[in-house]
Amino acid sequence: MATLPTIYVLNGPNLNLLGLREPEIYGSETLDDIAGMLEDQARTLGLAVDMRQSNHEGHLIDWLHEANANGAKAVILNAGGFTHTSVAIHDAIKAIVVPVIEVHLSNPAAREGFRRRNLVGSAAKGTIAGFGALGYQLALDAAARL
DSSP states (O other): OOOOOEEEEEEOTTGGGTTTSOHHHHOSOOHHHHHHHHHHHHHHHTOEEEEEEOSOHHHHHHHHHHHHHTTOSEEEEEOGGGGGTOHHHHHHHHHOSSOEEEEESSOGGGSOGGGGOOTTTTTSSEEEESSTTHHHHHHHHHHHHO
């Protein structure tokens, strides 16, 4: 039996608190809610989703390397606060051939000044921001078309 093309969906720090953390900014959906939506959507697109979350930068880097080594079709990455600080995640994205689509629930450009610095986005294939949980679904559609 052939395996389906896989999209890794990697989530960074504090995203395990979705639904509880500042719902006026990040929405009321939990990460499990988003995973369920993506799994349903992936089935209709003929894809598999591998959804993960970590509060640790090194895990995200290891998973980017793993996605590349395993021949993933794409990576959807919400690096959370690491977006603004992590040269290491930037470099990991540049080091792999798998396309990375950056996602943000909120629009960082419309928030605090420090959030306007984006180290991840400059390495990613593209960025979807400001659409809440829908952003993940838009990213999955984009990944399917790559």
